[in-house]
Amino acid sequence: MSSEPLAEGAPRRGGSLRGAGPMRRGDALADLGFTEVPTTQDGGADTMRPGALRGAARGRNLDGLAHTLFLRLSPVIAAVVLATQVVIAWVNYGDQIRMEGARAQMMADMTARVLARPGWTGDHASQLQALALDPAFRFALLRDAAGGAVGRLGEEPRGRNFERIQVSAEIDPGPAAQPAGSLTLVLSAEGLRANAEKQFVMVLGASLALILAFALALRIAVGRHVLAPLRRLLAAMGEVEHKRWVTVDLAGRRRPSREIADISAAFNRMVEGLKSGDEARHLLAELERTHARLAEANGLVMESLGYARRIQQAVLPGPAALRGAGLEVAVLWEPLHVVGGDYYWIEEIDGHGIVVVADCTGHGVPGAFLTLIVATALDRILHDQGLRRPDEILAALDGVVRARLRQETSAPDGSDDGLDCGICVVDRATGVLHFAGAGLALTVLADNGTTRIKGRRHGLGYRRTGREEPIAAVEIPLRDRPTFFLMTDGVSDQMGGASRRLLGHRGVAEILGRHQDMPLAGQVAALEAALAVHRGAEPRRDDMALVAFRPTTG
Numbered sequence: 001m002s003s004e005p006l007a008e009g010a011p012r013r014g015g016s017l018r019g020a021g022p023m024r025r026g027d028a029l030a031d032l033g034f035t036e037v038p039t040t041q042d043g044g045a046d047t048m049r050p051g052a053l054r055g056a057a058r059g060r061n062l063d064g065l066a067h068t069l070f071l072r073l074s075p076v077i078a079a080v081v082l083a084t085q086v087v088i089a090w091v092n093y094g095d096q097i098r099m100e101g102a103r104a105q106m107m108a109d110m111t112a113r114v115l116a117r118p119g120w121t122g123d124h125a126s127q128l129q130a131l132a133l134d135p136a137f138r139f140a141l142l143r144d145a146a147g148g149a150v151g152r153l154g155e156e157p158r159g160r161n162f163e164r165i166q167v168s169a170e171i172d173p174g175p176a177a178q179p180a181g182s183l184t185l186v187l188s189a190e191g192l193r194a195n196a197e198k199q200f201v202m203v204l205g206a207s208l209a210l211i212l213a214f215a216l217a218l219r220i221a222v223g224r225h226v227l228a229p230l231r232r233l234l235a236a237m238g239e240v241e242h243k244r245w246v247t248v249d250l251a252g253r254r255r256p257s258r259e260i261a262d263i264s265a266a267f268n269r270m271v272e273g274l275k276s277g278d279e280a281r282h283l284l285a286e287l288e289r290t291h292a293r294l295a296e297a298n299g300l301v302m303e304s305l306g307y308a309r310r311i312q313q314a315v316l317p318g319p320a321a322l323r324g325a326g327l328e329v330a331v332l333w334e335p336l337h338v339v340g341g342d343y344y345w346i347e348e349i350d351g352h353g354i355v356v357v358a359d360c361t362g363h364g365v366p367g368a369f370l371t372l373i374v375a376t377a378l379d380r381i382l383h384d385q386g387l388r389r390p391d392e393i394l395a396a397l398d399g400v401v402r403a404r405l406r407q408e409t410s411a412p413d414g415s416d417d418g419l420d421c422g423i424c425v426v427d428r429a430t431g432v433l434h435f436a437g438a439g440l441a442l443t444v445l446a447d448n449g450t451t452r453i454k455g456r457r458h459g460l461g462y463r464r465t466g467r468e469e470p471i472a473a474v475e476i477p478l479r480d481r482p483t484f485f486l487m488t489d490g491v492s493d494q495m496g497g498a499s500r501r502l503l504g505h506r507g508v509a510e511i512l513g514r515h516q517d518m519p520l521a522g523q524v525a526a527l528e529a530a531l532a533v534h535r536g537a538e539p540r541r542d543d544m545a546l547v548a549f550r551p552t553t554g
Contacts, residue, residue: 070215078211085203093196100136100192101165107131108169108185115142116173116180121150128153131185138164139186142171145179157186165189229260233267245275305338305365312339312368315375321346322549325353326428330524332491332546341367341419342488342545345378352388353426355547357440359488361417361461363543373404374419390423390436391473394460397421398438398471401461418461422486426478428551433484436473443509445516446482450509483520483550485512490542491527496535503534520548 111127124142131140132153139154157164165187170179232248239246247268322329325348333344341360348354356378360370377400378393387393402408405415420439427434435442437455444451453476456469476482487508494503508527515526524546531544 070218073218074211074215077214078207081207081210082204085207086200089196089199089203092199093192096192096195097165097189100187100189101167104165104185104187105167105169107134108167108183111185112169112171112183115171115183118173120171120180124151134187136165136187136189136191138188139184141184142181143184144181150181154186163189163193226260229264233260233264236267236271240271240274245271247271302338308365308368309335309338312371315372316344317346322348322353322355325351325426326552327353327426327549328520328552329355329547329549330520331548332524332528332544334540334544335363335368336490336540336543337364339365339368340543341370342490342543343371343374344486344545344547345375346547346549347382349382350388351427351429353424353428353549354382354388355424355426355484355486355549356393356421357486357488357545357547358419358421359440359490359543359545360419367543370417370419373401374421377401377404388425389473390425390434391471393423393425394421394436394438394471398460405461407461407463416463418459420459420488422455424484424486424549426549426551428478431478433476433478434473435476436471438471440486440488441505442474443485443487443505443512444476444482445485445509445512446480450513452505452509478551481551483512483516483523483548485546485548487546488542488544490540490544491531491546493541494531494535494538495541496538500538503531507534520550524548 111131114127115124121142121144128140128142128151131137137154139157140152141149141156142151144150157166167185169183169185171181171183172179229248236246236248248264316333329346331344331346333342334340335342341363343356343358343360345356345358346354358371358374360367360374362370374397377397381387381393381396381400385396387396401418405417407415422435422437422440422442424442425434435453435455437453439457439459440455442453442455444453453474456471458468492503492505492508495501496503511527511530512523515523518526527546
């Protein structure tokens, strides 16, 4: 939005509601165009001098609007209508030429078949006379096999080719014999051309009639829905100039267009505001106070969210938490807002490397509250209960979430929230990774390609439907040092590209495959950059959480 510097000595506005400061009453009047209208303390008795309201509108001919619209639109409509009709006439003329050519060819072929008999060179007059009966006939020429003329009828055509139709047919006495001669037939196309010219004249007349009808309809419509309401508005302005606070009637038989109705409604509101100047000043003052309170409340909310983000980040473990488990780890965690509902847990316990990624319902503050429940539950499950199998951990986490959200009972305040979760337990002693998922999958990147191992389709929590599948664990050997990626759907559900499509798990796998020779942190950084390129101007749609890990060489 462009802006111009203030002229020297001009008063500066107090600002707007977007942060430029409080708005004074005079600013509102200046925005409406009444910069020359003095305000007083008498409730509007001397609000404006005569002539200040109508301004440049005085003396202008409103009928010039219909005239201008006609001059601007009529040539365009005339050109479009004429071009359309000319194209239609040309197509019709071409179709008639083709049909007449087909008819001429059929006449020539039938006459050639009749002549295909012995001695036809001396007995052909009746066939040529039959051709001459056609009203469009102009000329016929018979030639023998050597090309010599053996008969002709009519005057040989001269002049322009588009005024005649000329076809030829071979005189073939039998399937095994050579052509015995040929017949050339010429029909006149002058009738078709005259018909086309007549159609063009009719089209031109119809186009002129259509333009005149359009002009009349335009003038009537503009006069009824634009000019008449504008005259009423100008008349009301004249009354307001003399301090008679009248408003514009938006009802009636000649209803204004939507834009003029909006202007008239704004004018009516302005008149009402001028009638109650003190009330307007009080409203503006209250608006300024409300704006200040909203700004203060917004600052408090943003400060609280920033502190909440620090708390949520403090709950999340660092990549060094799995250093003792012999795993190289890289993490991508980015909430959609300041805080989010994606959560991850990585820890080395009793020689086992544990990696957990969870996608809680929603994002922002509600999702962040759920992550705190999940973090507390995981700490108790892993340290107090001592569970190490991923399927048992998921089952225990499901029970805790249902109990905390009161989903095991029919309580009216019970929620229908939950989370998708995937858990990997790396047992380095046996060289096996155990995985179990509920709504989340594990992506495995190895030398032979990328594999996606799905968990249970249903997540944890939520209200039971009776169709939940049992949670099962999968064992994956670590001998080939594959790379594992445990991620939420916020990573793959990225809208973008030329066709505005979702990237999907396949797209994420292709990006990871292109950078599999890089260090793990470099792979995650390359994935994040590729996601930004794919989105382009599209905003992100969800929180993102990804934990990548693989066994170290030691």
